[in-house]
Every structure is written in structure tokens, then in C-alpha cells.
Amino acid sequence: MSRRFGFLTVAIAVAAMAAAGCGSSSTSKTAQPAATPPTPSTPSTGTGTSTAPTGGLSGSASTPIGSPIVRAALIKKISQQSSFPTKSDTPWADCVIKALQADGLKTVGDAQQHQDKVRTAGANCAKQVIGQH
Secondary structure (H helix, E strand, O other): OOOOOHHHHHHHHHHHHHHHHOOOOOOOOOOOOOOOOOOOOOOOOOOOOOOOOOOOOOOOOOOEOOOHHHHHHHHHHHHOOOOOOHHHHHHHHHHHHHHHHHOOOOEHHHHHHOHHHHHHHHHHHHHHHHHHO
């Protein structure tokens, strides 16, 4: 999996799968076709001056997990998942951020290096917030 889409894609995919498995019958969103991320035609070697890929998030790998940038990106991405109830978007994002911070992940770069923790947080939070509604 590309690090460019790793953190956010994994978290969203896990939440969407967990939502589908939780028996949610929400029809509050219009189904949207899955987007395929573009594949770079030439690999980037980097110059040391650009920001690192952060799973589609603005900022860099040093962006704090609890930043408004990460929260907004998580909410935006999960809102695009038709199988996930709209009312659960924000609580899910807040839960994921809190869980990742509790696991000691401080930045987006940390999350990229610990995809197992991202998957676990995404799934657990999806079950938790959907179960509350």
C-alpha cells in the first residue's frame, strides 16, 4: 500500500467495512463510486523541501494527529462512504484521533508507520459510534 494514501485510506476503509458489518440501515447518503487514487507516472525522489505524503491530508508527516487538518480530512473522507451513517462522521473522527493519541501516535507520520493501530482504531471507533446511535 502506498504511504501516500495509507493512513486515511486504511482508517476510512476499516470504518466503512465495520459499518457494513454492524447492520447499519442508514440510507442518509447517496452511493458514490469508489475513487481510484492516481498513480504517479514517475517516482519522486524528493528534494527535502516539500512536505511528505500524508495519506491525502494537508500538511506534512509532522502534522499532529489532533490537528484540525487531520480531523477535517477524516470527517470529509468518511462522509464519502455511503455505508457509514452521516450522524456518525464527526464522532468517529474524534474517536479515531483520541484512540491514536492514546496509543502514543503524535503525528500523521507516526500513523503511517503504525497501520495496525490505525486499522484497529478505525474499526473499534466505527463499532462504538454506530452502536451509540
